[in-house]
Amino acid sequence: MLLPAGTLLFSFGLRTPSTASSVSAVNLETLRWADLPPIPQGDSDLVDTGLSQQAGYSLDKQIQAGDRLTDIFTLGDMAETGIADLSLIQIETLAQLNLQDIALSAITHFTKQSLGSLVEALPALKTLPLGEISPLADLVKSHVTEGIQDLLSQNIGALVGNSAIAQLPLSQIPNLQTFSVADIPTLAETPLKEFAGWQEIRLKDIPGLDQIPLADLGMLSPSAIATLDIVWGAAESQATFQPISGSTKVGFQYPCQQER
Structure with missing residues (x-):
């Protein structure tokens, strides 16, 4: 009700x-x-x-x-x-x-996202190089081995144009519990309803x-x-x-x- x-x-x-x-x-x-x-x-x-x-x-x-x-x-x-x-x-x-x-691991509306859906919720990430955001860089590095240095220098907005990278689940970030909310730009300032599946x-x-x-x-x-x-x-x-x-x-x- x-x-x-x-x-x-x-x-x-x-x-x-x-x-x-x-x-x-x-x-x-x-x-x-x-x-x-x-x-x-x-x-x-x-x-x-x-x-x-x-x-x-x-x-x-x-x-x-x-x-x-x-x-x-x-x-x-x-x-x-x-x-x-x-x-x-x-x-x-x-x-x-x-x-x-x-810890980021305690933020459910973050851990339920994919890299692509996170970028939709936090559009400011699009213009940032992947290598500047450690949790996201670690996620990509844990799944991609070839050409990783080139990927780290690319803006995240361009990277999520690759469907395989966009679908990476944030719950698989290595050592997620060691990162805090402050490690993801604009995460703390964004309303909860901007995230996919918030309901x-x-x-x-x-x-x-x-x-x-x-x-x-x-x-x-x-x-x-x-x-x-x-x-x-x-x-x-x-x-x-x-x-x-x-x-x-x-x-x-x-x-x-x-x-x-």
Whole structure:
């Protein structure tokens, strides 16, 4: 389900009868993805929406006990929130991280690219000689042996005209974990949605995202959040403590008179 921008509804205690006797106070100014509870124990579910073809990426979810929302949701699911418009350097600022400490191997939207698709996402690379960008030079050298010196002096834009070179997967860069985001020009400044396949990147695979207060991402408004208790059957037939009922005029413990 895609939620309207600025509105987010969290449901706690899914799958289990409500045992809460009070509602904990939630500080909406500091609430982060990392603060939200994992899925309770229970059987795993395969959620098949049937809408993947229409959306252009897989909307199907394999949900297991212990999963957090960041394990389940992808950037595509959160498209209306604007998260995909962020760049790594913006996330670094909001999460108070240092990009120099983050290895390229931890940047999923980078490792899922080919050399060709990376150049499409980062067009500034086209005019740079391959030899100036060590991770990419190492990738090409690990697959090409003849004429490598000539290749290193060529601009990357010309090199990706060769389909075999363009299709080289970045995940095969030797010693990828030894390089940082700063080793790829403009990678840190480019919005996540510019990369091929961005819709399928899980939120957990974006370093630091789960540490940013949701309010800073524009996802929470104090007037648009509530705790919802779902009625699953007879075991839930009794009134919930402090249900969502009433209004600002009559108060929020106003009784519902209709039959259950």
